[in-house]
Amino acid sequence: MSVKIRLARGGAKKRPYYRIVVTDSRMPRDGRFIEKIGHYNPMLPKDHDNRVAVDTEKAAEWIKKGAQPTDRVARFLKDAGVYEWTHGNNPKKAEPGEKAKERAAERLEKEEAKKAAAAEAEEAKAAAAAAPAEEEAPAEEAAAEEEKSE
Known part of the structure; x- marks a missing residue:
């Protein structure tokens, strides 16, 4: 018993x-x-x-x-003062299950994909902003040269 x-x-x-x-x-x-x-x-x-x-x-x-x-x-x-008790140690108790780990991995992949897409969009915007500035610079230089030659 x-x-x-x-x-x-x-x-x-x-x-x-x-x-x-x-x-x-x-x-x-x-x-x-x-x-x-x-x-x-x-x-x-x-x-x-x-x-x-x-x-x-x-x-x-x-x-x-x-x-x-x-x-x-x-x-x-x-x-x-009658009994010696120690707190149990089970480090795996708080560890998430397999499904939760899979969901977390999927969520992480989606976030990384969003970050990559946002970074590409920022690069495209920066390239678009830089391209007209580069095009204007030669035109300005050409106009400046024409004024000098006249």
Whole structure:
């Protein structure tokens, strides 16, 4: 039998209140439990004394027997000094899936194509602006030469 130390929800709708219970892992969240070892009231401010209360002796006893706390309860037990909890390290958890990576690659290609088209358009405008200036310059020089020769 796998034993867990976890939260069992109580309270009204939108007013949660949790009991910290020791239960068989196969039981439903709010179902039958072996022993109640504390409570957690998330509606209270974080610095309030009654927000979390755990019977540390009972918790330590159940952990020695092999009960596994859930992440949230493990944090409470760590704060109480009963259990050594470390934050899990799963660097691939936040990595996007294959479809999302494909969409990002397509989006990047479209943006690069737009940038290339915009750069070509700017070059064409610059060339068009430079071309009449070059054409006018020889005409001006020719007019200046005609004035000198006269």
